[in-house]
Each structure stands twice: as C-alpha cells, then as structure tokens.
Amino acid sequence: MRLNTQEVKNLQLRLQKMVSHNRQLQSELDRELTHETVDSSRETTVDPLSSEINDLRGHQGDDEVTLGSLRIEQDMDREIQSALDRIEQGTYGICEHCSKPISKRRLNALPYARRCLHCEAAENFVRA
Numbered sequence: 001m002r003l004n005t006q007e008v009k010n011l012q013l014r015l016q017k018m019v020s021h022n023r024q025l026q027s028e029l030d031r032e033l034t035h036e037t038v039d040s041s042r043e044t045t046v047d048p049l050s051s052e053i054n055d056l057r058g059h060q061g062d063d064e065v066t067l068g069s070l071r072i073e074q075d076m077d078r079e080i081q082s083a084l085d086r087i088e089q090g091t092y093g094i095c096e097h098c099s100k101p102i103s104k105r106r107l108n109a110l111p112y113a114r115r116c117l118h119c120e121a122a123e124n125f126v127r128a
C-alpha cells in the first residue's frame, strides 16, 4: 500500500523536526565537550519530540519498530537527510532492495527506513 500525499507530508514534517532536534543535541554535546557552562533551563523544558525519539529507541519486543533503531547518531542524521531526498525524488517508502512498498506501520515507527522489514532483517542477519 502506497502512502498518500498527506501521509508523506506528515512524515516529511517529522523528519525535518528530527533533523533540527539532532542538530540541537549535537550543539549541546559540543558545548559540554568544550566545558562551557550548560544552561540549566534545559532541564525544565520537556521536548515532545525528544520523548518521541526516546519512544522509538525504547520499543523493546516489537521487532518491526526496533530493527532499524540501532544506528548511531551520525548515521541517523544521514539517514534522515537521505529520506528527505527520497521524498523529493518521489521514491520515499519504497524498499531500495526489493522495490516493494515499506509498510506504513514501519514508516510511522521509523520515518527514515530505507528498506522493508524483510530486507532489513536479512541484512542484519548477514552482518551478524
């Protein structure tokens, strides 16, 4: 089942938020690494996207959600950019290995997934 325009738009919006969220995390990390004073106000602000990303990472026991969530931060940033490119090119939501549509459930859990669950699982198996 292909995503409709509105669904792609929603996912695109989420991806763009994830990019800016990642940038923010990265700059906070940079500040901490350079031993600058960390603004204590950030402890009190609850970022809904932050909890969403934590949700994505914390879903244990749901293979369809967790399989792609094991990447490291930099990879994630690159994957998100690549997903945004695919939206521009109209190839978003199509598995790059088997060319079948990636399930909506998987894309909702992992908006930057580039492979369907089947191919992702096969690749993880080969690597392990």
Ligand SMILES: [Zn+2]
Pocket (backbone or CB within 6 Å): 095, 096, 097, 098, 099, 100, 115, 116, 117, 118, 119, 120
């Ligand atoms: Zn596939």
